[in-house]
Amino acid sequence: MTERQLPGYRRIANEVRAAIAAGEFAEGDRLPSVSALAERFAVTTGVVVRALEVLKAEGLVIARHGSGVFVRRFAAIRRSSPARLSRARWGTGQMIQDADTEVRPRVVDVVVAESPAPAWVAEPLGLTSGSDVLSRSRRFLVEDRPVQLAVSYYPADLVRGTRIALTDTGPGGAYARLAEQGHAPAHFTEYVRGRFPSPVEAGGLELQAGTFVLEITRHAFTAAGLCVEVNRMILDATAYILDYTFDA
Amino acid sequence: MTERQLPGYRRIANEVRAAIAAGEFAEGDRLPSVSALAERFAVTTGVVVRALEVLKAEGLVIARHGSGVFVRRFAAIRRSSPARLSRARWGTGQMIQDADTEVRPRVVDVVVAESPAPAWVAEPLGLTSGSDVLSRSRRFLVEDRPVQLAVSYYPADLVRGTRIALTDTGPGGAYARLAEQGHAPAHFTEYVRGRFPSPVEAGGLELQAGTFVLEITRHAFTAAGLCVEVNRMILDATAYILDYTFDA
Known part of the structure; x- marks a missing residue:
């Protein structure tokens, strides 16, 4: 055009x-x-x-x-994945989002549930499609503005009866609890794409028509290569800059 | 709404x-x-x-x-930054975009120029704003569809007279040439955000009104911590999935 x-x-x-x-x-x-x-x-x-x-x-x-x-002053949230997911952080009881610079999103609307895994969750977790997974969904707000929706999925058998199944997962969050069970995350992959939100996502993030989101899907692996979490995050694209560091 | x-x-x-x-x-x-x-x-x-x-x-x-x-069949380009930028790749004369799975974008419209650095380029490169930088701009096509615009900036004093100042940078590309000069990239940071394109970007990517782009800004550092390249990439958001891997 x-x-x-x-x-x-x-x-x-x-x-x-x-x-x-x-x-x-x-x-x-x-x-x-x-x-x-x-x-x-x-x-x-x-x-x-x-x-x-x-x-x-x-x-x-x-x-x-x-x-x-x-x-508008562009005060995007700097989201540095390698820094925020380092064991030095959750291993000492800190919250992952405390690594986000300057602004610290707060968590609301935590909902924990068990349900059959969709294929895109079951496959990386090594489950058959429809197996039970425990999901933790929540929203992140900066001041009163919603900036992110996230749903983490865990094999139900792995986390049932642990604090991961409670609303408050305790110091260091779910990764610290997984470590206590002998399933400490050691490696992560994040898949990032941009897309238009579904109506439910647009509602949850209070987005205006025509705006878009960043979708991040994280797979967390133990040192043995077992995938123990799939986390899908939907970010208001205007609210974030993601950064990733890696070696040649 | x-x-x-x-x-x-x-x-x-x-x-x-x-x-x-x-x-x-x-x-x-x-x-x-x-x-x-x-x-x-x-x-x-x-x-x-x-x-x-x-x-x-x-x-x-x-x-x-x-x-x-x-x-539409979602045949997004999988762009795996850690894999594509490994020294094992460019150090052996391969092209970075050959790491992109299945589809290999081809490079067109290479333009090399010297110009004063804008602040966002000068600052990471450790130059005073307005210092001369060599820029390499190009477009990437998949079949005939433009999927990415990119402009790399180098300190002019560092690359003047090298093959980086030519249209064809030779086997392994600019990173291999930097390595030959004793400035091999060792670490990278990529900053990712989503935004609406400028009219020029929308034209270059042949985007329809209302669509958006992913902007990736890469800083390449030598082992000594010297930033030797700033590369800004503008991606048709519908054409890519980015992936990043990192350790806890």
Whole structure:
């Protein structure tokens, strides 16, 4: 689709986005008024209002009631997988998300349940499809904003009767409990993709229409190569920067 | 936004997406005709057509001229950073993207240039902002579909007069050449985020309006901790699954 074929509000959204990217409007700046933008781009105020709705949905600008529309400060959560999942952390009773810099998401809505494993969970865990797994689902909030949904799955036989089956897994969380059972995670693989959310995910993350998520699926392995957890995380893509370090 | 507030075509897009997710329509299946879908969801054919446009933009379905709309086979490129960047690969003259499973993106439109470094490039490279950097920009195609844009930046003083300044960097690519200069990459950090593309990026990747990209920024460090490359990659999010492995 060429620029010329775009609806007017999309074209204006692109113009304002480019001006932000070029530094004409800096983080925290108030944008010119709707009428000033309409005059600048020679469009109606209605087109500008729709363009700003696009940029709000993208998380690029934010409306403050009564004071205008501002370029959002990009305060993404730095999520460093190697650092946050090191044994030095959960092995000493710390919470994994305490490694996330500056902002520490808090956990709410913990639901523990047993159910038959779907194929994408059963296969890495080495179970036959439909075997019982224990799932722990929860949401992560920063201040009052939901930023992540996560569901961890464990073979039911492995964790039934342990504190992993309780709402509060105790110091160091599920990985510390697995270690106590002789199943300490030693290696992890995370699969990352971007996609549009399902309606349930969009609801849980309070996402506006047209926004998207990062889906991370983590497999945790013991030193012996046994997969003991599959964890699927759905992240508000505007809220996170992921970082991964590795050697040549 | 609740389901009730959504425009009709968004609601129908959600319904069809859910049916695909639930397996009612499997990968490769032809969807029912527009009129059949309109009847099923009690909406006009116009609403169904717009809903299918949404799903096409998401990469979930694909129209085949004259034969209908099909659920796309998800043949994402598996991009395994630790495996593809191992010295065992580039140190023996192989191309990094040969590690990508099944599909091997080919490189086109290589442009080499010298220019002043923007701050986000200068800072990790330990240069003052505006210092000269050599940039190598290129696009990656799978068959004829663009899937990635990438620009690598090197301190100009480090690579001027080497094969890194030529279009063809030779066997093993830029990392092999850096190693020959005594600057072999030993450690990498990749920063991953999802965002909407700039108009230039959308053009280069031939993305439809409303789709999004994964942005990966890689810093390559020598064993001595010197950053010798900053590489920013813009990926069509529907074309890739990234994977990262690390230890506890």
